[in-house]
Amino acid sequence: MKSYDSIIIGGGHNALVCANYLAKSGQKVLIIEALKKFGGLAVDREFFPGFRANTASALNQFSEKIASDLNLSSHGFNSKTDALKNIALDLSQNHVYINEDSVIGVSETDAQNFNQYKSLLKKFADVLKPFWLKSIPRLKNENIKDLLTFVEIGLKIRLMGKEDMREFLRVFSLPTRDLMDEFFDSDLLKAALSWDALIGSSQAPRSPNNSILTLLYRMSGKHQGHYYIPNGGIDSLIDALVSSAEEAGVEFMSETLVKEIIIENSQNGLKAIGVKTHNSEEIKADRIISGVDPKQTFINLVGAHNTEIEFSNRINRLRSNGYVAKFNLALSSLPSFMGLDSLRGRMLIAPTMDSIEFAWDDTKYGDYSQNPVLDMIVPTLFNPSMAPEGKHILSANIMYIPYQKKGGWSEEDKNELTEKIIDTISQYSTNIRDNILHSELLTPLDLETEFNLTGGHWHHGELALDQMLMMRPTYEAAQYRTPIDKLYLCSAGCHPGGGIMGAAGYNAAKEIIK
Ligand SMILES: Cc1cc2nc3c(=O)[nH]c(=O)nc-3n(C[C@H](O)[C@H](O)[C@H](O)COP(=O)(O)OP(=O)(O)OC[C@H]3O[C@@H](n4cnc5c(N)ncnc54)[C@H](O)[C@@H]3O)c2cc1C
The missing domain is CATH 3.50.50.60 (FAD/NAD(P)-binding domain)
Structure with missing residues (x-):
């Protein structure tokens, strides 16, 4: 044997x-x-048939x-591809475009504050970055190498300087909402920047604890938290x-x-x-x-x-109960979104931080969000082989969708939620519904079944x-x-x-x- x-x-x-x-x-x-x-x-x-999608659809x-x-x-x-810009969609078409180092579509004050916000968070993310690729020792550990890891963590934080260290300790456990309110006026910008602190967790903008830490974790990537799709797609x-x-x-x-x-x-x-x-x-x-x-x-x-x-x-x-559903659309052609010239970005539908909070409120009592918030990309713009020639897919992450729905998940629930999601997207794209050949909704329960992943958690x-x-x-x-x-x-x-x-x-x- x-x-x-x-x-x-x-x-x-x-x-x-x-x-x-x-x-x-x-x-x-x-x-x-x-x-x-x-x-x-x-x-x-x-x-x-002919349309492929990845559940994890982009890298960051x-x-x-x-x-x-x-x-x-x-x-x-x-991986030498540009970062996807985050596009916070606005019903009046005053979309906000967030790049790695700049933001377009907000007041001058918000644009300037964005630079301050970015440099502060980047500093903090850089301090934490080395510790993601390390074992974190148990507290009661006499191994000298392990003890040095603690010393290194302490030292890195201390070396930021007194003011930054205090700020780091204050900021990392703040509710996302408080941090965003300190820096910005634009509701769209605040909601879009909160997104990566919250997605995949059971946290909403008003939750204290660790959402900023999660944001800093994501910002350790090569594009400071922005997603990218490598040439050849995730499959490559x-x-x-x-x-x-x-x-x-x-x-x-x-x-x-x-x-x-x-x-x-x-x-x-x-x-x-x-x-x-x-x-x-x-x-x-x-x-x-x-x-x-x-x-x-x-x-x-x-x-x-x-x-x-x-x-x-x-x-x-x-x-370990998940709160994110995957939603895939097979499209007969590229849909148009009002006020957008190009769909080469990650589009967010979350108009305010309260819209995210309310979406969470429904879910924490066992229902799915009645007004879901979501992010979406069109992966076929980067890897056309994922759909037949001339056709496209749209891949979205929907929040907040519970693993355990009150009364259990039924096909009717899933159809109703699918309609809600399409209605939500249709507010920004008048022709998306006409382009849909097929839709697939994977709730956290479906993700558990499909991938043997307890709770379907991100x-x-x-x-x-x-x-x-x-x-x-x-x-x-x-x-x-x-x-x-x-x-x-x-x-x-x-x-x-x-x-x-x-x-x-x-x-x-x-x-x-x-
Ligand atoms: C909806 C959703 C969207 C996401 N989008 C992104 C994204 O865009 N970008 C990103 O970076 N991250 C994303 N994530 C998170 C990311 O996908 C996961 O954190 C990551 O896949 C975890 O990787 P892993 O290798 O640890 O486990 P997994 O990817 O979960 O792989 C575990 C594997 O084990 C197999 N398996 C399970 N049980 C058994 C068994 N008993 N015997 C044999 N095989 C078994 C499964 O089939 C699976 O292939 C997303 C997560 C979710 C839920």
Whole structure:
């Protein structure tokens, strides 16, 4: 029977990154993926004959270090593309255009304040940036290298200078609304800048806690938080990760659902020794690395009977219900949006911060938003091969759509929500409805079913202060290790979190190779 140094469960981008580093260090690695194709939420799926869409449809923070370490450009990944401007759509066609370093369509005061806002947040994002590609040590740790990480964090913050340090400590836990109100007058601008602090979380503009930290996390990307679509689309990143892993000797098994992590008793307590697949095949390895979400890993694959009760309770209590739905349209031709010359940007429909807050209010009591807010792109403008010639797709993220709807999700609910979304977009585009050949709505529950992702959460678990850093996913399973010997984690459910970044996969590999 074949045996491996490492088996990675799930073939998302984090698993692919982890596999690359492990194989390059000399390990024999097998990745097992439930779906036909690798890439997780970044994979492209045909949602209507001839029309393909990725759930994660644009990049904003994929690590340049990983791209360069793995020489992904030699495998066809070309990230040298301009950032997408964010276009905050206005019903009176006074749209606001947000570029990396400037904003157009607002008062002179707002435009000047934008520069101040950007330079302040960029400074803060730069301080945090090195820590996303590092394991964050447990607090009670006597290892000198780990202690130095804490010293480094403290020092970086202190070296900003007294005023900036105070400002950083004040700002990072502010509700997004307060920060935006401090800087700007334009409702559209405030709502658009809030968006990346909130999307993927159960936070709205008035929520305190960590939304600014999430914004700073996203701003660590090469375009300061702006999205981009690489030449060749998101697929080119996934294809490059697969090709480089293949070159390093990684083996791939697709259309295979892992049903169980095989655990045995050893001198060190419980130890992971292999996996059992849906067709009862057992495959052994020296270590098992889970690239799937923490709840699935511990509750379904390890089994609560193999963990301490306190630990399984903690895992059960992880907040991992998603609030973002994916909405794809197959279009017969490029729609026009009122007052827009070009659709080469990320368009936002969220007129005010209150519109986002009200959308959240509906959802927190178990309904979906009656007036959804959304962002959308037309990926075929960057990668025409995603639709038949001359045709297009529109890909949108809708907030806030609960995983658990009061009374459960029915087809009627989904049809009603689909109509609401199309009505919302139609306020800005008079011909979109006539162009629709097909629509697809993936609620967080659908994302759970499609990708085996518990709760359908953007980050595999809420990115909140109590589920971050050395507490991600929980204190006992941080640093990519788990209470079970030889069982590791490498997905977005670990530090630093989700988004197509690769950091969790990278950090896990570094911990394993240590
Ligand atoms: C609606 C939505 C839109 C998003 N848009 C963006 C975006 O535009 N840009 C961005 O950067 N991020 C985006 N994200 C976030 C991003 O997609 C995720 O954070 C990221 O995909 C996590 O990567 P991962 O490799 O950790 O896990 P995943 O991408 O979730 O991959 C896990 C893989 O494991 C497989 N799997 C699960 N269980 C098993 C099992 N038992 N056996 C075998 N295989 C299994 C799954 O099929 C999947 O392929 C979005 C998220 C959502 C929900």
